Amino acid sequence: MTRVIHLRGVAIGGGNPPVIQSMCNTDTGDAEASLAQIRSVQEAGCQIIRLAIPRAEVLPAFAEICRQSPLPVVADIHFDWRLALGALEAGADGIRVNPGNIRDLDGVRTVARRAAELGKVVRIGVNLGSLEPDCERRFGRTAEALVGSAERFVELFQGEGCQELKVSLKASDLRLTLEANRLFASSSDLPLHIGLTEAGLPETGFLKSAIAIGSLLAEGIGDTFRVSLTAPPEEEIAAARKILEALGYDKGRPQIVSCPTCGRTSIDLLSLVRAVQAEVDILLSQGKKIPFRKIAVMGCEVNGPGEARDADIGIAGGKGKGLIFRHGEPVKMCQEAELLPFFLQLMRDECQ
Numbered sequence: 001m002t003r004v005i006h007l008r009g010v011a012i013g014g015g016n017p018p019v020i021q022s023m024c025n026t027d028t029g030d031a032e033a034s035l036a037q038i039r040s041v042q043e044a045g046c047q048i049i050r051l052a053i054p055r056a057e058v059l060p061a062f063a064e065i066c067r068q069s070p071l072p073v074v075a076d077i078h079f080d081w082r083l084a085l086g087a088l089e090a091g092a093d094g095i096r097v098n099p100g101n102i103r104d105l106d107g108v109r110t111v112a113r114r115a116a117e118l119g120k121v122v123r124i125g126v127n128l129g130s131l132e133p134d135c136e137r138r139f140g141r142t143a144e145a146l147v148g149s150a151e152r153f154v155e156l157f158q159g160e161g162c163q164e165l166k167v168s169l170k171a172s173d174l175r176l177t178l179e180a181n182r183l184f185a186s187s188s189d190l191p192l193h194i195g196l197t198e199a200g201l202p203e204t205g206f207l208k209s210a211i212a213i214g215s216l217l218a219e220g221i222g223d224t225f226r227v228s229l230t231a232p233p234e235e236e237i238a239a240a241r242k243i244l245e246a247l248g249y250d251k252g253r254p255q256i257v258s259c260p261t262c263g264r265t266s267i268d269l270l271s272l273v274r275a276v277q278a279e280v281d282i283l284l285s286q287g288k289k290i291p292f293r294k295i296a297v298m299g300c301e302v303n304g305p306g307e308a309r310d311a312d313i314g315i316a317g318g319k320g321k322g323l324i325f326r327h328g329e330p331v332k333m334c335q336e337a338e339l340l341p342f343f344l345q346l347m348r349d350e351c352q
């Protein structure tokens with residue numbers, strides 16, 4: 001198990017549920033726009049937000065963002081260690097540095113000492129797209145090169161007393177990302193920030209990210225993650241929540257099991273599932289606690305009764321009708337017209 005670090009009260013590692021993060025795509029120099037986006041992603045379920053620090057001129061606005069942000073703020077630093085120092089002084093809860101493009105190691109040591117003094121978190125974020133040249137020469141563009149680069153910076157930061165560290169090893173190649181993270185996790189207890197980089201548009205990027213992030217999380221690797229998409233950050237958060245939901249992490253949200261439909265389906269199953277999903281969203285948005293772990297909405301008698309019985313509440317469809325189950329027992333056979341209203345009312349009655 002990894003060790004636990006804290007970003008302004010958010011626990012990362014040590015078996016805590018994976019923490020969702022994203023990155024603002026606003027101009028960091030525009031505090032108002034950035035704060036509006038931070039509030040929007042927070043509403044969507046984001047827990048940590050990162051902002052680019054491309055030049056020193058954005059630091060005053062960044063300081064204002066740190067003061068007002070409802071989420072822990074991480075500064076994303078490339079090339080210039082002085083920007084990392086400036087971000088720490090501006091009040092960042094953490095910084096991300098890229099070993100591949102910060103050449104001045106004395107400057108990096110200065111950053112490490114200041115982060116240690118302030119007790120701030122540092123992410124050592126290695127990317128295949130900006131790999132340290134000597135690591136690339138020695139290992140090629142491989143998992144070993146990503147891990148080697150990260151380990152060298154970890155040693156440097158730890159040597160200066162900086163212990164609040166996490167690491168990321170990212171590539172756009174799915175297999176390479178899996179390999180690098182597995183390799184690092186096999187020999188380190190530092191928390192891992194996982195994800196694919198440059199995953200692309202939501203249609204393909206979500207799928208690739210879900211495979212990469214989902215595989216690692218299912219193996220117990222990964223403590224925080226970002227679904228990087230060429231899309232607004234709110235879409236990244238929606239994707240992240242879907243991944244956690246599929247893995248059974250989203251405890252407050254029941255899993256909805258529904259069959260794919262086939263030639264046996266004799267009720268409007270798609271409308272039923274959509275209505276049940278919408279009801280779950282409404283109940284959660286009202287702050288209600290849903291006491292169901294699993295809701296089943298099934299098309300026919302082949303798998304319907306089994307799944308519906310196994311769920312906390314479920315429907316096994318039939319020809320123009322459906323049998324409703326609750327806690328494994330049949331409750332009522334309803335004609336299709338009364339099936340949905342009866343089922344939704346049953347759900348509402350059990351939610352506080």
Ligand code: SF4
Pocket residue numbers: 259260261262263264265298299300301302303304
């Ligand atoms: Fe088809 Fe029935 Fe299976 Fe649904 S449960 S896919 S309707 S066989």
